[in-house]
Amino acid sequence: MPRFSVVVPAHRVQGFLRPCLESVLGQSFGDLEVIAVDDASPDATGAVVADLAAADPRVVPVRMDRNAGTGPARDAGAATATGDYLLFLDADDLMAPGALAAIDARLTRTGDPDVLLFDHERFTVWENVLESGDAGILAAVGPDVFTAADRPDCLGLFPAVWNRAVRRDHWAARGLAFGDAPYADLALATRELTGAQRIACLDRVCVRWRKRRSGSLSTTPGPHHLAVLDAYEELFAEVTEPAQRAALYGQMAAVLMAVGEDRLTAGGEAAFVRRAGKLLTAHRPAGWSAPEAKEALWVRAAGTGSYPRYRAAMGLRALAAGAVKRLRAQRHGLAxxxxxxxxxxxxxxxxxxxxxxxxxxxxxxxxxxxxxxxxxxxxxxxxxxxxxxxxxxxxxxxxxxxxxxxxxxxxxxxxxxxxxxxxxxxxxxxxxxxxxxxxxxxxxxxxxxxxxxxxxxxxxxxxxxxxxxxxxxxxxxxxxxxxxxxxxxxxxxxxxxxxxxxxxxxxxxNDVFYTAGPDEVRRARQALGLADGTTAILYAPTHRDYQREFVLPLDLERLARELGPGYTLLVRAHYFYGASPELEALHAAGAVVDVSGHPSVEELCLASDALVTDFSSLMFDYANLDRPILVHAADWAAYSAARGVYFDLLSGRPGETPGVVAHDESALARAFHSGEWADEPANALRAAFRLRFCSYDDGLAAERVVRRVFLSEDQLLPYRPLPDRHPAPAPASSDPSPATVPAP
CATH class of the missing domain: 3.40.50.11820 (CDP-glycerol glycerophosphotransferase, N-terminal domain)
Structure with missing residues (x-):
């Protein structure tokens, strides 16, 4: 039985789920299981779960038959859990490094309480970090164990289920569950505390809460946000002790302001204000005051229960903001x-x-x-x-x-x-x-x-x-x-x-890589003046942001000399740069063929026998042709440090390195002369690279887009199975005299 079961519900979060799960799996404390619940997501969320489950047995995949929502997905995960403690983490959030070790240590020190509350921080797309505001209460408690009756201010903490660890026996004994109502987590967060016999606190940020710009329940305006009023009506009917009600009121005021300011559609705003006004008036404790002027203004406006008065008060604030925008607009030029x-x-x-x-x-x-x-x-x-x-x-x-x-x-x-x-x-x-x-x-x-x-x-x-x-x-x-x-x-x-x-x-x-035949390959080579029997190497270096001018990363004259007869270098400089006098001189001397101005990089790929590049994304497209790819990586350390990369191209691991890696001209020439450029290890690396990065490329991509977007067809054309995808034949097999061509 693991110490922790971390439940992660996931729906349409393909871009965030992997970092989220890796932030848990990478914890120094490893006695855990991660229950990743794919809530019938239409994107690649399920594939991410499957990838990580295959790589780490601690990942327990759960698949919902239909999209049920966050609450039922969490319930499904909790029902699958076997750990001592339940932790819930949203799929776009992150667990802070060292969090689980700190949580385990505090739980052990406090005798495994029913609930352990810990701190969190918010971060935006701009990487602005916002403190939760809960640190004061969490620090004041220290190592003590208490109940909500002892410390009613704990009900004023941010009402979430991912800022705490809950003993699974307590969860089951209380019959806790989310259900499918919006804002069910808000009510459940309070019930976890009011029903607990032993609560402890940890004054440490354990969760990094990502504030999404769009795509989540909280950022999507709509009538579902009216459910927050239902949740507070239920809670005030349950919580009777005055001090606890006062703490709950402060929590409610902050949450209702957040909802009322930017989560409502025009049609629902009036109904929200009328109902919020009744709640704010009926349950307001004697002597209560808002902690900030902004909140005080909002509570006064909404507390009237009058939508016209509310709009008038909010309009004054909006008017001031609009004046600033108008001043900025005046800076545009006349033309x-x-x-x-x-x-x-x-x-x-x-x-x-x-x-x-x-x-x-x-x-x-x-x-x-x-x-x-x-x-x-x-x-x-x-x-x-x-x-x-x-x-x-x-x-x-x-x-x-x-x-x-x-x-x-x-x-x-x-x-x-x-x-x-x-x-x-x-x-x-x-x-x-x-x-x-x-x-x-x-x-x-x-x-x-x-x-x-x-x-x-x-x-x-x-x-x-x-x-x-x-x-x-x-x-x-x-x-x-x-x-x-x-x-x-x-x-x-x-x-x-x-x-x-x-x-x-x-x-x-990339469709052309599957639709072109031997005639198109021959024509592409003839247009470049490539003689029959020559091995054409397309060299395509990438742009380096820290270089203002194009600098050839390779000594192409030396490489051409070491390759010798039978090889032709087609050099494609990045389009960000203008003409290169050095490259033009090499072209004029016949050392290379400068194809930087060629209108179609796809035709250059079809004409070539192999690709040599450094870190250009052309390698991902070229892999569709299933022809050799060689990486020239002399300045990988500088490039990856300056630009940042998503994986280690030089690792040698299948799916990361596409073929031979060379650090200088001599190593590249040796790879061709020795046959290493197209031997069995290089072919195996290329196959894994192609499997990972060409998964949707099968010659039908343009038709998929036209039919889905322009013709409004509901279903995408099915993908051709990889064994049925036949890329354009290599020049050797398209050449009328292939026996004279160095075999790849």
């Missing part, structure tokens, strides 16, 4: 104001149900996932009209016949205002307002190895010049976020926290 005025006029026009606006790589042209979706829509949804957004310098490179608009022109603002669908792998330029009638598809443009989104706040080399407020504003506009694998789904959900739906479609740009 921007003119365009924004025109844009606002166009926003009044009806949405065109057949108009789709596409953009890629900050308006650089027809490329990446949006391009693949555009082409598939032309094929199976020809009633839709696509318009591409481009910059002035890039419009000349557009394919013939592509309708387009230039950024910040009148037509740009016109189509953005009226389009039914917006598709982008980055962000639209300017202050774009997404109308309720519009659907925004964020396709992204890679699988994250390096830190992204809000994780960059801790990386000054990258995030110093970023506006994270604008980043969150952009994420709030998305309706769909495309992913190629579960890893991306988890990371994006966490680092771009908002209310969009993750679409596990695969990356549309």
């Amino acid at each position: 921007r104001a003119v365009y924004q005025r025109y844009y606002r006029m166009r926003l009044r026009r009806p949405v065109d149900p057949h108009l789709v606006v596409y953009a890629a790589y900050w308006n650089r042209g027809v490329a990446c996932n949006p391009a693949a979706i555009y082409r598939k829509a032309q094929e199976i949804a020809p009633h839709l009209h696509g318009v591409w957004v481009v910059g002035r310098r890039d419009r000349e490179a557009l394919p013939p016949g592509v309708d387009h608009v230039v950024v910040n022109t009148r037509r740009y603002w016109d189509v953005l205002a009226r389009a039914r669908y917006l598709v982008n792998n980055a962000n639209f330029t300017g202050n774009v307002v997404k109308r309720p009638e519009q659907t925004y598809v964020q396709t992204h443009h890679g699988t994250p190895l390096k830190h992204m989104g809000m994780d960059l706040r801790a990386r000054p080399a990258v995030g110093k010049g970023m506006s994270f407020g604008r980043l969150l504003d952009h994420a709030d506009q998305w309706d769909y976020s495309l992913v190629a694998n579960q890893h991306s789904a988890e990371v994006f959900d966490r680092v771009y926290p908002s209310g969009y739906a993750t679409l596990p479609s695969g990356y549309p740009r």
